[in-house]
Amino acid sequence: MLLAALALLLLFVFPLWSITLTAPQYPHGVSMYIWINQITGDTEFTLQNINILNHYVGMKYIEPDSIPELTYFPYIVGAMTGLGLIASFARSRKVYLAWGIVLVILGGLGIYDFYLWEYDYGHNLSPTAPIKVPGMAYQPPLLGSKMLLNFKADSYPHWGGLFLALSIFGSFWAFLKGKKKNKAARSEAFRTTTTENHLQAS
């Protein structure tokens, strides 16, 4: 449980998600990384370059300063880490489970929020865009690959996303492990007899 709580801190070190755009002119792809507190790219100029490409189809500029979630998400993650630490000292299976469920809900909300932003950027297009393709929206996929005109967009969790998942599984595992402890005596006896049988057979 302690590890599950600490794993959350890694969200400050690694991005949650990455979206990579690949096109013939961008053979090595252009990658954007979504963190709990910032949006970055391969270089300090990636965001500007993505914005330049996006403006042709009328997408809004991605300006991290205008995304309030990036300001308050770090507090939520911090608070959850704190609660997780407290929970790990409480040594209560039920608390582990409760914490894990809250994290799942928060994670789910986060993904939904991410989806809404993606939807907004992809659909809320400037009516004066130089390039207008009827019926076309530019919402990148939440998970997986999609062609957006000439760009192939790949959207996948990054290390931070994996650590979040690990954190959730950690809390559930702590819950289950606690449950197993009660059964420990019985299984121990069973294991000893089967081992003996094996030895005799060989």
Next chain:
Amino acid sequence: MKPRLLTSCLLFVVGLFIYSGCGNATNQGALNTSSAAEKVYVAPGEHDEFYAFLSGGFSGQLSVYGLPSARLLKIIPVFAVDGEKGYGFNEETKPMLNSSYGFIPWDDAHHPELSQTNGVPDGRYVFINGNNTPRVAKIDLSVFETTEIIEIPNSGGNHSSPFTTENSEYVVAGTRFSVPIPQEDVAIDSYKDNFKGALTFIGLDDEGHMDINFQVLVPGYDYDLAHSGKGKSHGWMFFTTYNTEESHTLKEVNASQNDKDFIAAVNWKKAEEYLAEGKAKDFPTSYLINRYDETTHTATSITRNSVKVLIPEECPGLIYYLPTPKSPHGVDVDPTGEYIVGNGKLSADLTVHSFDKMIAAIENESFEGEVDGIPILKFEDVVAGTVASGGLGPLHTEFDAEGNAYTTFFISSEVVKWKVGTWEVLDRAPCYYSVGHLMIPGGDSRQPWGKYLVAMNKITKDRYLPTGPEMNHSAQLFDISGDKMELLLDFPTVGEPHYAQGIAADVVKANSKKIYPINENEHPHVIRQEADARVVREGDVVRIYMTSIRSHFTPDNIEGIKVGDKVYIHLTNLEQDWDTPHGVSVLGANNAELLVMPGQTETLYWEPTKPGVYPFYCTDFCSALHQEMQGYIRVSGRGSNVELSWSVGE
């Protein structure tokens, strides 16, 4: 006379026989075309193994090719204005072509030379000489741009240049045409009394800036080519001479009379001692150093008014002459530093001197004479061997990593491979036609990469589809990895490639910059965001602070300019992505375009002469909306009161 006539007749018949034996004229030279094609094939999207830098000769520029494909990668403007890149046209690069004679839009570029560390090309810089108005340029290989040009005083025809020492302590500049030093108004036929030569040693400081450390004042011969010692001969620089006759007219005859001219051996470590002792004389003169600063994106000129000169009579041990037959052209030092090859251009044979023998002769003071305080060593004392080449007119020699040397023969139009030390001829390959220099990657360094040889030919004739009387000079690529040289490819070149240099691509390509960071741009007229775009008038000087980003200029509508104004368009390219330059050009401007790299600022100067509305546009197809990247400047009459205004998107 008769036997000679008979021989030549016989040779003619044999020649005809060989010629007809060659058969298919379209396949001249290559032994096996399909295997040759495979060897030069670099698949689409893949990179060449070597960079090759070929001088542009009378184009004044430097061409960059990939080997073995011989694909042209870039032409770097050096000594000549280049409308394509705005070089010498925009305000920032105009100072690069300044000289003590004012702005010079052209020169004749001859010999590229890579900077070296421990005798091996290090991929930092390539130097090249301007022959006509003596200058040396430095190209920075992180950006492939000319970043410095230094003028050489007391010189005329900067030909034995810009050969470098093992750690690029010095780049040299020897005069091919002796002149009065200091320059003065004298009768040309007073040559023997008044004309002198100068051997210039340009030093590089820690930041890589060039300046002249000293010159050696030498007799009025023609100093033709040079190469530095290496390994044990590090500390010495060798120059060939011709016209030791000191003639000043009809040199083709008068400068070809002496059986032997000299190779001059300069002990530059000794020169440093004399400099430290204060033995140098300050000669008043005037020369310029033009430096391009990568953060201000601007070149500035520095004027120097004197140069330190060492006079051999006052500096014993500074310089010696090694007699060398028949107007030697190239002087080439083998990778060990022991052998100094004199390519006697009017003879059949090559003369090879020994560095050890030279040192022994100097220690024994075994001299056959002296000119102006310069001891002349005895030919027999210094010569190590002679290569009986069987060719005629040797010009230049380069080396591979296996102890072989390769020499070009202009008159017999061939490359001859021979063994260093035994002087035995191993192979010969014809060139089409009349080869001048040759280049083996690293072939004049301590560690040649070998593998390929590029022969640069002076005569093209029928090698390509005809293009009228003027044709590009031709180069030929040979595979030298086997015992026999194998011709792989012919390729046309820019101008006249004299010398070239080759280097493994890996040494250079990792350092190649993609953009200039805009936050490091210190140009005096930079603006880093569109919000700062503006137009400022001070009297009749109007400065337009403009930005470009895909796909618009800010501002793109400008009014209030008047006829006779001095208009400076300072364009900053806000892009920070690889390969996103924007250009700009203005209808009627007596100027070239600007071609501004990401993060760079450049300035177009324009004096409008007639009222009207002048379109300007982006000249480099930058994006899907490149054709829309345009604007207008309204020019009003001299006395008009149209107010200065600017806008975009209004």
